[in-house]
Amino acid sequence: MTSFLAIGLVLAASLVIGIYGVRAARTTSDFLIASRKVAPGWNSMAIAGEYLSAASVLGLAGLVLKNGLGTLWYAVGFTAGYVAVVALVAGPMRRSGAFTVPDFAEYRLGSPRLRKLSGCIVLVIMLLYLVPQFKGAGLVLHLVSGAPYWVGVLLAGMVVSVSIAAGGMRSATYVQAFHYVVKLAFLAVPAVYLIVHAGADARAQALEPDRGAVFREDTVVEFNVGTRLEIPEPTTVAATGGESVPLGAGVHDVAAGEKLTFPAGASVPRPAGVPELGGEEWSRPLLDTGEAGSPLFGTWSTLLAITLGAMGLPHVLMRFHTSPTARTARRVAVGVIALLGVFYLFPAVYGLLGRVFTPRLALGEASDTVTVVLPAEVVPGAPGTVLTALVAAGAFGAFLSTSSGLLLALAGGLSHDLFSGSVPRLRFAVAAGTMVAVLIALPAFRLDINVLVGWAFAVAASTFCPLLVLGIWWRRLTLAGAATGLTIGAVTSTGAVALSAVADLEPGWVTILLAQPAAWTVPLAFATMIVISLLGNEPDWAEHALLRLHAP
Template identity: 65%
Template sequence: MTGLLAIGFLIAASLAIGVYGVRAARTTPDFLVASRRVGGGWNAMAIAGEYVSAASVLGLAGLLLKDGIGTMWYAVGFTAGYVAVAALVAGPMRRSGAFTVPDFAEYRLASTGVRRLCGLVVLVIMWLYLVPQFKGAGVVLQLVSGTPYWVGVVLAGLVVSGSIAMGGMRSATYVQAFHYLVKLAFIAVPAVFLVVRAGAETRARALEPVTVPDGWSRPLLDIGDAGYPLLSTWSVLLATTLGAVGLPHVVMRFHTSASARAARRVAVMVIALLGVFYLFPVVYGLFGRVLTPHLVHQGATDTVAVVLPGEVAPGTLGGLLTALVAAGAFAAFLSTSSGLLLALAGGLSHDLFGSGLSRLRLAVAAGAFVAVLLSLPAAHVDINVMVGWAFAVAASTFCPLLVLGIWWPRLTLPGAVCGLVVGGVSATGAALASVAGTYASGLLTVLLAQPAAWTVPLAFATMVGVSLRWGSPPEGATRAVLRLHAP
């Protein structure tokens, strides 16, 4: 019950801030528009708030409990992505004026047709990313209120599309920034409490390497216990680092920065914010192994962060802490999904169907509906694994498009199109094949479960190869590229 109250309070606060974000400003002699630009710090917090998803709040702890300490490579990759963003895309994207990746494709390739393909890719990435968010919300609501999983998922779909309809699409920056703080506080406070309350013996046991299951304490990611820990780790690192570059809803946030310089600096601030945040999920995973090992057998490891405080401190205090984590997880769900849904709706109505004016609300509803449908059978797929796929697809499609588009004037339209298709089909296909069956070969298992290791180079090579062989760069390509870097 406390959990539901906390979540209700969170939703109300978010709506209030959404209204306050576009607050009325009476004209006074001191009224300065310039000073009302979003400051870098706020923007960085908003980006981090939108980026730290259910995957980070629930999924990392859950996967850590299940697969071992190596899971933290996901977190390292999520953070490292912003080094690549700062170095490769933030500044030039801001100078291009593009709001979305399809916008950038049109800017650089001088073709409106390519928008449609990009819109399709946006849809694939966003749905792959939305499903784990909805799963997280369903799991949390199930835990705090005892409703069946599907009720939680449907409810989450209603809440997020409702909050977007009630003005969430108008001014999200401060809401997202608020959600970052909520998530940080609500994951950090119970974590510190856990460490203090658990007692010296539990603390020591949590830090003790274990031999069962095999490799749990080895800080590498051995996907599917296939026996290729380094390859798996590198593939995950490639996917998460380069995926962050190509995530459509992340790219959009840099449009809010006042200048290219500001955009770059914001990306650096995000690294710091993420680094602080990712110190905490590891606490839940380590203590979960000592205190709630039964979750592994129940296949419910994604719930560990919510369950754990109750285990350590039964009664009101535990209930309160559980409510905190639940609200934090719900904030993660709400902010990430509304960002994702908006990007998805934009891609659906604006790019894919080219309907000039707003079918946006309809697209939001349709996007949420499909995401809910896809989430219903996904109750037992790990949150973090699905998020990994979304990143892998982004890394194999939009990352090469943006990086080559910004830094290589020779990129041609046929090259970009072929690369997008090859990268998108191979990465999505691998993920689907990985869900569909089990494979005898360990190497094959790894390369299908986390395909970035081969799909990213393949996509880059296709774009470069086709560009060199066919077509010439669009008219004014050199000018378009140079403008992205001119101070």
Template identity: 55%
Template sequence: MIIAFAVAPVVLVTLLIGLRGVAAMRTTSDFLVASRRVSPLLNSAAVSGEYLSAASFLGVAGLVVKDGIGSLWYPVGFTAGYIAMLVLVAAPMRRSGALTVPDFAEARLASPALRRVTAVVILVIGGLYLVPQFRTAGLVLSAVSNSPYWVGVVVAGAGVAITLALGGMRAATYVQAFQFVLKLVLFIVPAVWLLIQVGPQVRDEAVHPVEFTRFDHDTRVVFRVGTTLTIPEPTTVHIGAAERTVDGSWDVPQGSTVVFPKGAHVPEVTGEARPGGTGWERPLLDLQGAGHPLLGTWALVVALALGTMGLPHVIMRFHTSPDGRAARRTAALTVGLLSVFYLFPGIYGVLGRVLVPQLYLSGATDIAVVALPAQVDAGWPGSTFTALLTAGAFAAFLATSLGLVLVVSGAISYDLLPGGLGQLRFTVVAASAAVVLLALQAIRLDAGVLVTWGFTVAASTFCPLLVLGIWWSRLTVAGAMTGVLVGLFASSGAIAGTLLGLPVTGWLAILVAQPAPWSVPLAFTTMIAVSLRGRPPSWARTAMLRLHLNEDRLETPADRLRALREATRTSETRT
């Protein structure tokens, strides 16, 4: 029923809007940047729809349930990044005339090799960002409809592939703007209903957290992945129709449905603290349980704020603006729209800690948002709001995935293996299929963690490249290439170490799990140091001037060319 009344309409409307882009798509520019004719208001709604991913719609609330109030620094970082982008990147990037980040890299430094390297970075960022979208789609659909995990993954992948193959960026723009409005409504209305419905006692418990130590009712937990629990006392549980007494360490098999009796001690999960425990209400984030919450919080905010500047699907969106002023207005409007949305994840998080804390046992706190209505009302109102939130969640998966698959396909078919419109369409389908296969193996990983790692790689590679490429005329090809590679290997190496369980503790564990505080300065320093040992090309100042020319005074292409020549001649005279 949920699939029919919640997911199917969202996917169907997405496909119908995608058809609208078919007639207007004749060139690569149409496919990638909608011929640069998107107004600031429509573009800001599309950017917001694209940016509000599974990590925003579901992941933040899930992290609050599991890790506490400090997780609300995630939306702070998500939104703050647009202020830096507004000041440093938005307008100059649009004036560059580039279609993609690799396109900008080659236009600025005339290096096909740098273009290929940045295209590879896009594939890494795209993979880290796309996998959690499809993974959470599978989790949500399986939670609300009891369908297999793979069904939601495949539905999300098919919807994205078909929409983009039909309509490209123009279709994606309309879809994402529509889905932003849809997500905003379907996130706010259920939140208000939940606050009214739960009553004063639950609201009081939400703001006065108590550690989740005993089940207050018979509690059903679905373990979609195998988990090791530590049972503090002998407990009789029901596994399907069978009854079993467990004690000590217990390896719960994948796919098990376990009912814990009322009054039983809550098991411990290796490496996880129980929701509501000591420090849960602290307004800082203790990454890796390392005991350095201030460092952990700063590490996260640095990654998110600087990573936003380097996200390739967001950067590409500014190229759809008619000019630099429109790009700047788009960034400013986006800050306002995102700020409205991010007022509400905390509500779902604190209510989830009271009503569905058991989700932490199975590592499924990402679905807390869609699990809440049924806990409050078992009748048709609860089912209705579950359906609405599921529809909003799928809108989040699709909107973000559209932009990401588009930039990944552009990196392959426009930067690495240049081809025409037909090849772009084929690459969209192939890229979607590849991400589906990866997502099927990623059920154990948190969406918020994976997305944050995508930001980290972007902050360590594209942020230095864009900031120095736009604002420093002495940047050289060797400096840019070395800095991007150093940032890529530093950030991805630390991420690999975390996945492999590198045995580090304390502040070092934080800097391995979230390397942005050192990988970003390392990339900047490398770019500057290597560039200072070389000499920038003779036309570097001309390239810089193009990024900063005042467009308001340029009425025609001939005027633009004349102004560029005069500015170049003036700079050469001064030199």
């Protein structure tokens, strides 16, 4: 009840702040970019609040628990992406005078068709990013109140769509800045309290990743899907009916719906495809996607996708157009780097302590919930309930703030870029985009949040990153080169991640090239744009366009 009340307060405050912006959303410029009048401090906090999504609040901690220390590279990549944004994109994009990325594409290359192609890619990226936000909302509400998963998904979609449809970018700015403060305070305070309260022995276990994980007390593990477990040593467990079942060392299949009670002191078993908690793979500071056996390549590919993908995320780039000048836009991006660096100190705390106190979450499909479940496990009673309420409210704030920016970019791509934009049509596009995202999120319960967000970054890195870098810094880019490169980048990246999601592939190079495609799709998109452009003629207005992008 305490958690539900905390979430309700965050929802109510978000609605009130969002509706406050109604008076300022009268034109397309007001709705999409707040008439370029957002102050740097507000903008930095809003971008940080928008960027810190479910992948940061829930997904990163869950991946640390499930897959090990190598997943901390996600935090590095998420933050490093803004270094590239400051260096290559922020200032010129603001000088272009565009509202959206498709706006920039048409300005730079003079083609309405390229604008529409870019608008379609915006829809793909935004939906890939929006679905995990609604999934996270459903998970958290289910955990703290017992409400069905679909209730949280629908509730988050309704609140965000009403807030954004009412006030546009100005509403989103205030809401997201408020949510950054909520997320930082509501995750940082419980994290520090948990570190202190956990005790010296638990802290030692958390900081010694090579130490194997054991169940601290008799623990019931419910398997929602059929799972293959590798038992490290003989263990006797209690089955669903209460009878004792001896499990010898080796591999055992557990049916969906089965509940097993592991005794205190038993080693935590290893699910198929997941590193042993405390084993060599778990403690290695590299990513090994799908146990493909190439952790260094997987790490580089992930970093490439996340870092370059940040330059191509439409909702991030739209934010810089709200700044009064290009210099202000760069200052905003630098401020975001500092705010992100502070926040990313804390998700790792939940993942590391989760290995000690809640190792059962790594056995099923619930690793994303470790941030919400952990406080009550470490601190029983009323204090744990209060800490859980804070974390749940902070997590819900993350879904709302990120969803606000994503819906604005989605509405811009759907209405402003694909059709003629007006405020009523933009508001209708917000509602339509929310409906589609909710319908996709309902069956996405078992997909890892960070995996979905990683796919969005991979598509952005393979499409808009080459378009923006070459369009801003290379005068020879042609319409044919840009269109061909965008098409190839979009088809290869979306095709790879879709195939990795539905195909049952054996570990190996094929698996990692599909699950983390940026290592080959990004160079392919860049090469395609360059080669096709060199075969054609430089646009007559290219020098003038670049002069406008770079001249003070």
